[in-house]
Amino acid sequence: ILLTSFWEKHLNGFIDVISDWHTRLCLVTTIVDRLYSCKSCADKGTLFQLRQLVHRTSFGKEPKNNMKATEDFLEVVLIAHVIAATKVIQETSSNAQRCTDLAEELVNKFIKISAPNLERILSEESTEDTAQGVEVTDTVYSYAVDILTLGLLWYGFRDAVREGDGSRILLYWKFLMPVFRQEKHYNYATKGSFF
Numbered sequence: 001i002l003l004t005s006f007w008e009k010h011l012n013g014f015i016d017v018i019s020d021w022h023t024r025l026c027l028v029t030t031i032v033d034r035l036y037s038c039k040s041c042a043d044k045g046t047l048f049q050l051r052q053l054v055h056r057t058s059f060g061k062e063p064k065n066n067m068k069a070t071e072d073f074l075e076v077v078l079i080a081h082v083i084a085a086t087k088v089i090q091e092t093s094s095n096a097q098r099c100t101d102l103a104e105e106l107v108n109k110f111i112k113i114s115a116p117n118l119e120r121i122l123s124e125e126s127t128e129d130t131a132q133g134v135e136v137t138d139t140v141y142s143y144a145v146d147i148l149t150l151g152l153l154w155y156g157f158r159d160a161v162r163e164g165d166g167s168r169i170l171l172y173w174k175f176l177m178p179v180f181r182q183e184k185h186y187n188y189a190t191k192g193s194f195f
């Protein structure tokens with residue numbers, strides 16, 4: 001009884017926290033494994049080509065060696081892709097005038113968050129866009145959609161952790177479940193199913 005009251009007194013206010021840093025590392029590693037290849041130097045818009053273009057030599061194949069440099073580089077690439085996608089939407093759509101309209105149309109047009117699309121992105125087996133039922137022959141478009149989808153998942157999760165927004169963190173855990181399941185990180189996928 002004395003020992004229990006001692007721990008209750010001294011540990012009062014501690015909050016059980018999920019391993020958010022390891023989750024981010026796992027997600028960033030997934031993005032790098034799927035989208036970064038040293039063989040794609042000649043392909044414009046790939047992570048390797050962009051790394052060479054902006055001279056981010058601290059970014060490499062192993063995110064855990066320099067997580068800050070990896071996240072900084074991914075943020076630059078993601079922001080550039082969001083700006084490019086927004087520009088495409090502004091040129092093709094006349095009804096997207098406000099920022100919220102642009103964001104909604106960007107998500108509807110470029111973000112493929114359904115389970116079949118995430119499986120396609122992560123497995124790299126098919127180029128079929130299952131959300132629209134159309135064969136995607138433009139691999140640059142497909143690559144950009146993959147960067148936007150996985151990048152915005154990572155960015156939103158990272159922002160929720162930085163802000164300490166527990167409800168948003170739990171929401172992102174649900175979105176990340178298919179990613180972790182596909183990557184065979186079953187403990188993370190199981191943890192996401194609890195929320």
